[in-house]
Amino acid sequence: MCGIAGIYHLQTAKPVDAARVRAMTDAIAHRGPDGADLWVAPGVGLGHRRLAIIDLAGGAQPMESSDGQAVITYNGEVYNYREVRVALQACGRRFRTNSDTEVIVEAWRQWGPDCLSRLNGMFAFAIHDRERGCLFLARDRLGVKPLHYAELSDGSVVFGSELKALLAHPLFRRAIDFSAIDDYLGLGYVPDDASIVAGVRKLPAGHYLMLRRGQGVPAPIAWWDVSFADRARGSVASLSDELAALMRSAVTDRMVSDVPLGAFLSGGVDSSSVVALMAEASPQAVKTCSIGFDHPDYDETRYAAQVAERFATDHRTRIVSSDDYGLIDRLVEAFDEPFADASALPTYRVSELAREQVTVALSGDGADEAFAGYRRYVFFRNEERVRSVLPAGLRTGLFGTLGRVYPKLDWAPQILRARSTFAELGRSSEEAYAGAVGVTAREARLALYTDRALRDLQGHRAEDRYIKAMRQAPARDPLDRAQYADLKIWLPGDILTKVDRASMAVSLEAREPLLDYRLIEFGARLPQAMRVRGATGKWLMKQAMRRYLPDDILYRRKMGFSTPISAWFRGPLAAEAQRIAQGSALIETGWFDVAALDRTVTEHRSGRIDHGRLLWQLLMLDRSLTRLFGIG
Structure with a gap:
């Protein structure tokens, strides 16, 4: 389990600033406190933060394939990697470690995108292949592991396990995608492939993305359903x-x-x-x-x-x-x-x-x-x-x-x-x-x-x-x-x-x-x-x-994890609710009607209508807008 990040220049193989890749991985250091490394070549940089789980001595990343043609940075676990390894050895592939990371990159070299259907696990990874001339991004069938990506003004594509990795890039420009606010209020979360930051996408579960130099960013391709x-x-x-x-x-x-x-x-x-x-x-x-x-x-x-x-x-x-x-x-x-x-x-x-x-x-x-x-x-x-x-x-x-x-x-x-x-x-x-x-x-x-x-x-x-x-x-x-x-x-x-x-x-x-x-x-x-x-x-x-x-x-x-949020907004979070209605980031966006917000808070505090879930949504949205965009 790890954190990954990287940069890929779409138009020309111009140098990648290693410091930028390192800043992106440092932003997600919590995902991998056991080690950090990066790999840079003309037009591409891959970064990795490691939480060591399997092959503690030999599983460091980014990792090259045995023929030196491909490099991987990977987050997750492949549970059937031993069986896939045996199949690859029968094809003549050689291994230097006992890690599932090496199995993935060798499987890619052997089978290309078809390698995905052979893997049983949770994963998000990026492979740069010199011979095939591409950067290959993939996400597991159900989306257990996340992967965000965006195209920047300099013609590069940046990617990372979490949004904060992308935000660490100095050329990243932050703007609100307002349709994602409606998604969030309607569903309670911002779904794939959307993001509240304009221009950012999440690679959907069971999809891969093939980036090639000289081409634009294509639509992701479904590999499982x-x-x-x-x-x-x-x-x-x-x-x-x-x-x-x-x-x-x-x-x-x-x-x-x-x-x-x-x-x-x-x-x-x-x-x-x-x-x-x-x-x-x-x-x-x-x-x-x-x-x-x-x-x-x-x-x-x-x-x-x-x-x-x-x-x-x-x-x-x-x-x-x-x-x-x-x-x-x-x-x-x-x-x-x-x-x-x-x-x-x-x-x-x-x-x-x-x-x-x-x-x-x-x-x-x-x-x-x-x-x-x-x-x-x-x-x-x-x-x-x-x-x-x-x-x-x-x-x-x-x-x-x-x-x-x-x-x-x-x-x-x-x-x-x-x-x-x-x-x-x-x-x-x-x-x-x-x-x-x-x-x-x-x-x-x-x-x-x-x-x-x-x-x-x-x-x-x-x-x-x-x-x-x-x-x-x-x-x-x-x-x-x-x-x-x-x-x-x-x-x-x-x-x-x-x-x-x-x-x-x-x-x-x-x-x-x-x-x-x-x-x-x-x-x-x-x-x-x-x-x-x-x-x-x-x-x-x-x-x-x-x-x-x-x-x-x-x-x-069935109980599940519950919390008494309705009571909170009539008690210890009552002041937070009032702030939402009077001076919050929500109001500064120009999207929310002040009178409607005030009415929602008043109705809830009086006990006439339970708006607890809505107020919780508004509070979390308000805090996120402040943190991401500096408003409020």
Whole structure:
């Protein structure tokens, strides 16, 4: 696990200033505290910060291929590198180290871009190939590892693991991409391939970019996709056994490490499953860690302790304050772009705890997307049954009207909070799901914007990204299309960004075994009834794990990392909320209506309407704009 950065001159092979490459890698030193180096040749410079995990003595980067024709800088882990190495040796390739880095660069020399399909892992890398005359940038299938790039005024392309690496280049010019603000408010994060800094792009998951001198920057090329078009055949027992075997393989593959390794353990289904399989494979007690909260509504430590006792893990728990908002500035620095998933706070804390004992930690992320674990999938599937039997005109007229006139009862029991359900039933499947997965609805965003904002947006809508992904999905049914869109947008934009930035901020490598592409492809082939059955998501996965875990772990209500942000803005963060309405970076952009911001704060503080999530979004956006652009 590392940080990478580099410069490539597109037009001429003019010298690259090594000091600029070094400044870019120094900006992401937290990703690789164990070493730093760079490689410079006419027209290209590659930089690397190393967090040593495998082949501690021989894995330094940038690394040349055995024939001297290619050089790589690489962030990530390839878990099947030994098997790929054997295949390359059969082709006559020679090796000097025991690192997965050398396997990648030799695989590139042997197979070119086709090497990607042979790699099972999380990665983002750049390879300069003298013979082929190119710079090759690639990102793993699901987007576990990040890669940003931009073209500068001098005709060079700069790239790096994090946005701050690009910002360290002296020719970089900072300007706001306002459409990304709407994306952020709509989704809660700035998705791939967008950036809040104009001109910056994120290489999408499962894509590569081939840069050649004398040519412009081309569109990225997709090298992997997941299809929901086929269905697996077999009994529950046989498919359950197949799933358990795939999970076991994915976990053991990710236990390869030359440094101490452990796991996050929340006591939920996913992390508990990973720990169970680790305990089965390990001759020693697995090191596990959990974060607890001083408020019972947010604390899951009793469940984590139950799992830790069951598998005799070396378990550590740390209780933190549920009012842990003191981390805000640290998170703004770590994430660069605005990021509104408040679970980033406890994710940072559990990473911090893990790093005290280990350098690598396995997490349970990915199962909800792969096997339909979110409750929104259950709701969406139920709504689809209504849509399938009622004509579109009737639905739009009846439920659209009810969605507009039904009161917004945030305080009421779930069964009475039907406004959003009515509104979604009056829309198409794609529009409804885009609304369900969003954070701040378009109507609420428009109420905050000035006329200038509406002009700048030129009709841009955050929801359109989801709608397009669902309509173009290689899938037949609405639930399949919703999962596909989440795998392409929500997973890399929110979940994986959160884990990568929070863990790497403390120099911890997080590995996600449940995002092994073989599991993702298996989940996409499952009949819907084996993903969602009744009100139960991840149905087949829970069946497969019954041999390891008790029902009170498998079937308890999902909690996740929660934070009391609504209460914060009526208490310790009330002054911050007022500042947003009166003198913030938001107002200086000219995009936000002062009266609308003030009304939002007043309504929330009075308790009339819960605007907690929106205020959290606005606060994180305000802090990010100040840090990135010096306004406010």
